[in-house]
Amino acid sequence: MPSPASYRPAPGSIPTQPGVYRFRDVHGRVIYVGKAKNLRSRLSSYFQDISGLHPRTASMVTTGASVEWTVVRTEVEALQLEYSWIKEFDPRFNVKYRDDKSYPWLAVTVGEEFPRVMVGRGAKKKGTRYFGPYGHAWAIRETVDQLLRVFPMRSCTKGVFNRSAQIGRPCLLGYIDKCAAPCVGKISAEDHRAIVNDLCDFMAGNTDAFVKRVEKEMYAASEAMEFEKAARLRDDLGALRRALEKQVVVLADGTDADVVALAEDPLEVAVQVFHVRGGRIRGQRGWVADRMDEGGTPELVEEFLLQLYADDPDAIPREVLVPELPADVATLEDLLSSLRGSKVRIRVPQRGDKKVLQETVARNAVQGLALHKTKRASDLTTRNRALEEIQEALDLGEVPLRIECFDVSNLQGTEVVASMVVFEDGLARKGEYRRFVIKDVEGQNDVASMHEVITRRFRRLLEERSKSAEVSTDAGPMLVDPDTGRPRKFAYTPALVVVDGGPPQVAAAADALEQLGLGDIPVCGLAKRLEEVWLPGDEDPVILPRTSEGLYLLQRIRDEAHRFAIAHHRGRRSRTMVESLLDDVPGLGEIRRKALLRHFGSLKKLRLAAVEEIAMVPGIGPQTAAAIKEALTQQDGARQTGPRINTATGEIEEH
Numbered sequence: 001m002p003s004p005a006s007y008r009p010a011p012g013s014i015p016t017q018p019g020v021y022r023f024r025d026v027h028g029r030v031i032y033v034g035k036a037k038n039l040r041s042r043l044s045s046y047f048q049d050i051s052g053l054h055p056r057t058a059s060m061v062t063t064g065a066s067v068e069w070t071v072v073r074t075e076v077e078a079l080q081l082e083y084s085w086i087k088e089f090d091p092r093f094n095v096k097y098r099d100d101k102s103y104p105w106l107a108v109t110v111g112e113e114f115p116r117v118m119v120g121r122g123a124k125k126k127g128t129r130y131f132g133p134y135g136h137a138w139a140i141r142e143t144v145d146q147l148l149r150v151f152p153m154r155s156c157t158k159g160v161f162n163r164s165a166q167i168g169r170p171c172l173l174g175y176i177d178k179c180a181a182p183c184v185g186k187i188s189a190e191d192h193r194a195i196v197n198d199l200c201d202f203m204a205g206n207t208d209a210f211v212k213r214v215e216k217e218m219y220a221a222s223e224a225m226e227f228e229k230a231a232r233l234r235d236d237l238g239a240l241r242r243a244l245e246k247q248v249v250v251l252a253d254g255t256d257a258d259v260v261a262l263a264e265d266p267l268e269v270a271v272q273v274f275h276v277r278g279g280r281i282r283g284q285r286g287w288v289a290d291r292m293d294e295g296g297t298p299e300l301v302e303e304f305l306l307q308l309y310a311d312d313p314d315a316i317p318r319e320v321l322v323p324e325l326p327a328d329v330a331t332l333e334d335l336l337s338s339l340r341g342s343k344v345r346i347r348v349p350q351r352g353d354k355k356v357l358q359e360t361v362a363r364n365a366v367q368g369l370a371l372h373k374t375k376r377a378s379d380l381t382t383r384n385r386a387l388e389e390i391q392e393a394l395d396l397g398e399v400p401l402r403i404e405c406f407d408v409s410n411l412q413g414t415e416v417v418a419s420m421v422v423f424e425d426g427l428a429r430k431g432e433y434r435r436f437v438i439k440d441v442e443g444q445n446d447v448a449s450m451h452e453v454i455t456r457r458f459r460r461l462l463e464e465r466s467k468s469a470e471v472s473t474d475a476g477p478m479l480v481d482p483d484t485g486r487p488r489k490f491a492y493t494p495a496l497v498v499v500d501g502g503p504p505q506v507a508a509a510a511d512a513l514e515q516l517g518l519g520d521i522p523v524c525g526l527a528k529r530l531e532e533v534w535l536p537g538d539e540d541p542v543i544l545p546r547t548s549e550g551l552y553l554l555q556r557i558r559d560e561a562h563r564f565a566i567a568h569h570r571g572r573r574s575r576t577m578v579e580s581l582l583d584d585v586p587g588l589g590e591i592r593r594k595a596l597l598r599h600f601g602s603l604k605k606l607r608l609a610a611v612e613e614i615a616m617v618p619g620i621g622p623q624t625a626a627a628i629k630e631a632l633t634q635q636d637g638a639r640q641t642g643p644r645i646n647t648a649t650g651e652i653e654e655h
Contacts, residue, residue, distance in 0.1 A: 004061040008047045014040040019071040020081045022089070023064040030089035032060050035082040037328075039069050056291070056546055060093045075331040076338070083306045095269075095289050095303045106131040106140050108200055113189055114161070114182045115196045116154045117144060124312065131203045131282065148178040150214070150236045151199040153192060155179065203282075211237065255279055255354075257319040258308075261362035262300060263369040264291070265555075270369035271304055272361050277317070286368045290547060302326035305336070305346070313339040320346045321358055373556070382549055383426030389550030390496070393542055394535065396522055400496035401425055405557045406457075406509070407500040408438070408449045409565035416441060418453040419565035422494075423557050433564055447508045450499055454512035461493065462516065493521060500558050502527040503534050510536035526558045588628065592619050596628070607632050 019039045023032040036042030046067075050058050072078050086094050109116045111127025119140050124130055148155060156164075156171055156179070164170050164183040174181035182192045218233035259274040269291055275283040287304070301322050309316045316336050326332050329346050336344040349355040387399045403423045410416040416438040422429040436456060441448045497513070499505045506525035513521050524542075525534040531551065532541035544551035599617045600606040606614075615625035 004047050004050065004064070007064070007066050009043065009067065014043050014069070015071050016040045017071045018073075018075050018078045019069050020078050020085060021067060021069040022085065022091075023060065023093075024066045024068070025063055026065040030085070030091050031063055032091050032093040033082055033085045033089065035075075035078040037075060037078075039071070043067065043069070056093075059543075059546070063093075075328060076334050079306070079331055079335050083310045087310075095291065095300065104140055106144065106203065108196060110196065110200070114154050114192055116156070116161075117148075117196075117199065118155065119144065129200060129314075131200075145178075147199060147202070148173070151195050151202070152178055152180045153195045153199055154182060156183075255319060256317045257321055257354075258317050259321045259354075259357055259361045260301065260304065261323055261358060261365045262297060262304075263362070263365035264297070264300070265369070268369065268372070269300055270365050270372060271300075272365040272368055273308070274357065274361050274364075275315075275317075276357075284364070286364070288369070288372045297324040298326045302328075302332060305332060309336055309339065313341075316340040316344055318342070318344060320344065321349050321354055322346060323358070323362065324348065383553070386426055386549035386553040389544070389548055390554065393533070393544055393548075393550060394496070394522060394524055396496065398495060400494075400522070402492065402494045403496045403498060403557060404457075404494040405498040405500070405561040406450065406453055407558070407561040407565040408446050408453070409562075410438075410444055410446075410449075416444075416449055417565060418449060419561050420453070420457060421557065421561045421564055423553075423560075426553055428560060435564070446501065447504045450501070450505045451508040451512045454497070454499075454509045455516065458513060458516050458518055458521075461518075493518070495522070497521055497523045498554060498557055498561075499523065499525045500561055501525050502532070506534045506536050524554075526554050531555060588624060592617075592624075595619055 016038050018035075018037050020033065020035045021039060021043060022030050025031050034042070046053075046057070046061050050061070053061065070081065072081060085091075104119050104121050105124075107118050107120050108129045108131075109118075109127065110129050144155070152173075154161065155173065160171055161183050164174075164181075168184055170179065170181035170184050170186070173179035174184070174186070180187040180192055180195060182189065187195075214233055214237045218230050218237060221227075221230035221233060255276060256278065257276045259276060261272050263270045263272075269289050271287040271289070273285050274281055275285075291300075301324060305320065305322075305326070316339060320336075325346065325348055333344055333346055336346075349358050387401070390396070391399050401424060405421050405423070406418060408416065408418045418436040418438060420434040420436070422432040434457070436453045438449045438452055440452055497509060499509045502525055506523060509525075510519070510523045513519055513523065523536055526532070527534065527541070531544075533544060533551075533554065534541050544554075595617055596606060596614070600609060611622070611625045611629045614620055614628055615622045617625075620628070
């Protein structure tokens with residue numbers, strides 16, 4: 001593997017102008033493309049001490065064997081050239097968004113003599129105008145069926161069109177007035193083109209003019225006593241309105257905008273975009289991408305907008321709403337404006353309907369990322385590959401079919417708790433999760449807490465083993481309770497113990513196992529910041545590739561342990577607050593306090609409860625309920641009238 005120092009450009013040889021640079025590997029393949037306002041400053045950052053680089057950047061520069069650059073005149077030119085090279089070379093270390101599914105489009109083949117309207121999927125083609133994408137193909141097909149009553153343009157395939165022209169008889173749609181039948185000469189190419197243009201204008205959002213025109217023609221036909229024509233126009237009007245009802249109005253001001261939101265984790269990013277035209281949601285799309293470098297949300301937004309619009313200038317709206325502005329938003333606006341031919345504005349919505357819509361899109365992004373992870377985790381082949389990668393990376397003697405992960409949670413040293421989650425064959429076994437309350441450690445000491453929880457869990461393992469009997473089954477030997485015959489879940493030794501943390505936590509866990517005589521159980525730690533895997537006694541971490549399924553599985557297990565610990569901590573904190581608030585209520589002992597919390601579930605619900613509701617709890621009478629309510633009310637009043645910190649100045653204020 002080349003050292004970055006071996007191909008570092010000579011000092012002063014890199015220009016200070018704007019430009020685009022390419023890293024190549026030993027085979028000459030482009031592995032990364034980037035742009036910079038100042039090439040010297042940007043490229044120099046890659047050749048610092050490798051220990052100070054982000055792991056993904058470090059992987060890129062150690063994979064590279066050479067770097068080259070091209071100077072351009074402006075930052076807009078740099079942006080354009082960067083995208084062109086990314087598209088041409090497909091570098092492995094650049095973020096590449098991919099559709100999480102294939103979305104249907106409404107397409108009009110405007111390049112043909114007699115354009116056709118159709119529903120399709122996949123890549124766009126030249127000479128075709130697209131609308132959407134839409135969530136479901138059946139929904140847009142229903143819309144097209146309604147619109148063909150008003151805009152009777154061709155919708156048949158080329159084969160059907162040519163056959164009808166040969167036999168001189170239109171297809172069924174021509175007989176039921178859902179096609180003007182250009183195949184048999186019932187309408188000229190010019191008149192058919194006018195119908196096509198009307199349909200495209202309607203789909204582009206210019207709907208009011210058509211609705212008003214049809215209404216006017218309907219009333220005129222009625223006054224002229226042309227009742228059949230009026231009835232047909234009435235049905236056309238209904239078809240237009242039904243088509244419009246399928247597109248929900250979200251922005252009353254008729255805005256044309258794309259609303260973008262991201263959901264991120266250290267390994268992947270999910271993007272959702274809602275296409276709003278004329279104030280209505282015309283389409284929705286979702287992407288998932290692997291994260292390749294240390295770039296934050298602004299960099300991800302810039303990469304996404306380039307990939308979304310650079311090849312499709314017709315799709316660029318007047319306004320793009322994003323969660324965070326790109327670092328050089330003015331340059332990106334200039335590029336998109338030049339592609340569109342008119343001003344494009346990129347901004348973050350701060351209030352009102354656009355802010356609400358942004359939050360809706362963000363929820364869809366979170367759900368999209370969760371669905372992607374669920375699909376990935378449910379695949380048997382992927383799980384097997386993940387376990388094999390973990391075995392190879394950690395040099396384990398066997399595939400870790402059972403993995404137990406531990407995490408500690410506390411609030412400034414109070415209510416210290418820990419969690420244990422169990423994954424078997426890459427899947428969560430929630431019935432075997434366990435919670436721990438740390439008893440022998442005072443204050444905020446995660447290392448000592450980890451030592452205690454590992455000791456308690458594996459001391460239980462030794463006790464279970466001593467009480468178990470081994471029986472033979474088709475699946476192999478099983479440890480069972482000799483009295484009941486039921487399997488003892490915690491008499492099994494995990495193939496791998498994972499702790500949430502770095503070297504100190506790993507050392508504490510390994511020491512606890514050694515003291516119990518279980519030093520042969522493999523232990524590793526996963527540090528949150530850089531997703532490094534630490535082994536006991538090793539000075540350097542194990543760096544799993546960013547695309548590793550093994551790293552993804554370890555991360556998911558660690559995150560699940562963290563979630564479970566946080567949930568336990570919140571529950572403990574709520575119970576503690578209830579007990580402390582109600583200590584002075586006469587006649588309310590520990591048993592009744594627990595009954596209150598068990599009945600209402602949380603302190604928040606108890607605060608909102610009326611006296612009558614509190615009195616319904618077994619053992620709590622009306623007088624005690626009134627005293628409880630009074631104590632909670634007094635505490636709320638003290639909280640509202642007491643001192644608070646001004647977040648702007650940092651000063652303590654009195655109400």
